[in-house]
Amino acid sequence: MMHGQDWDGEQDLTGWIMSEKLDGFRAFWNGSNLISRTGKILPVPAEFTHGLPSDVCLDGEIWAGYDAFSALFSLFKTNYTGDINRWQNIKYCVFDAPMHPGNYAERHAFAVKSISSRSPHIDIIPIVHCLGLKHLQTILNEITQRKGEGIMLYNPSAKYTSGRTPNLLKVKVAEEEDVKFIKLNPNSYSFLCEQQNGVQCVVKCSGWEYSFPPSPGATLTVKHHGLSLASQKMKYPFLIK
Structure with a gap:
């Protein structure tokens, strides 16, 4: 693509x-x-x-x-x-x-x-x-x-x-950012990923995406609502692509 x-x-x-x-x-x-x-x-x-x-x-x-x-x-x-x-x-x-x-x-x-x-x-x-x-x-x-x-x-x-x-x-209009997939987050439909600033974050995904995860190190695009001032983590990130 x-x-x-x-x-x-x-x-x-x-x-x-x-x-x-x-x-x-x-x-x-x-x-x-x-x-x-x-x-x-x-x-x-x-x-x-x-x-x-x-x-x-x-x-x-x-x-x-x-x-x-x-x-x-x-x-x-x-x-x-x-x-x-x-x-x-x-x-x-x-x-x-x-x-x-x-x-x-x-x-x-x-x-x-x-x-x-x-x-x-x-x-x-x-x-x-x-x-x-x-x-x-x-x-x-x-x-x-x-x-x-x-x-x-x-x-x-x-x-x-x-x-x-x-x-x-x-x-x-909305904020998007590429992150690096690390691994599945246990017990929830989410991925553990690394942001471009090096901070790790939990990215929500669908059950279907959780069942067929990408390879470690794969680049994913997430949508979020800015960064937390304290932790520099994305606010409410979820997988879009």
Whole structure:
């Protein structure tokens, strides 16, 4: 999967392509299954992926709506992922076609065309060209007002590449940080991880993620609410990717 870097606040992004950054579970469609960032098959009902192409790979986000990540998190945690009735308000929001050789606008258009029959569980994240800093701030303010997470900006001429790249930038409302997985935390659905400042923290995860943990030393992305002044630990960290 391609992952973005944080925008430094100075680079001119005029002409780059903007799309909304959703607060959900990143998922890669390989033609038959949705795959998590760590390479595990995500347990979703068969009806949920109806309409996705069998011969095209897609990149997207499983999303439950604004300010609803906890509901989606609970769905995976309670292992009711096979019941389609619990997925009524959840969508797979597509934003890229990784195997297409073109630039981002071409890949996005190809992704739109590849979905022949749009189901209520499949959506396409719209895109718009950035007209400058004022335009970027206007869009970010609109997203903030509806409790969104931020904006992803794509270099308009760059191809899809795996890993973190300066051709994909994040402008975020919420705080995210990469941590290093150490081991499972006994007796609870959580991981023991190391923050970038060297402090260890306990990161909440779903029961499914706890059953299929990453390898020691793996990099994970968590969402949190800042650092505690006393301990420098993240406040309420939970795994998102």
